[in-house]
Amino acid sequence: MANESGNIGVFGDLFTAVGDLAQQSTNMAGSAVKTATDTVQPVTNACVQLCTTTINSATQIVEGVTKAITTALAPKQ
Secondary structure: OHHHHHHHHHHHHHHHHHHHHHHHHHHHHHHHHHHHHHHHHHHHHHHHHHHHHHHHHHHHHHHHHHHHHHHHHOOOO
């Protein structure tokens, strides 16, 4: 009977060790996802701002060219 108690203790320790490793792996995976998200977010924000600025500049150029063509084609008075 004493031997059975020893086996339960060994298996209990084994299950505890495996559980701790699984918990640490889960914590590391969560930390990696958070780090990746924290890294990608500023880059995404910069890309959105760059695209918005580029589109606004292109729109202003098209408006300027359109105005210049309209002015050039309008009859002189």
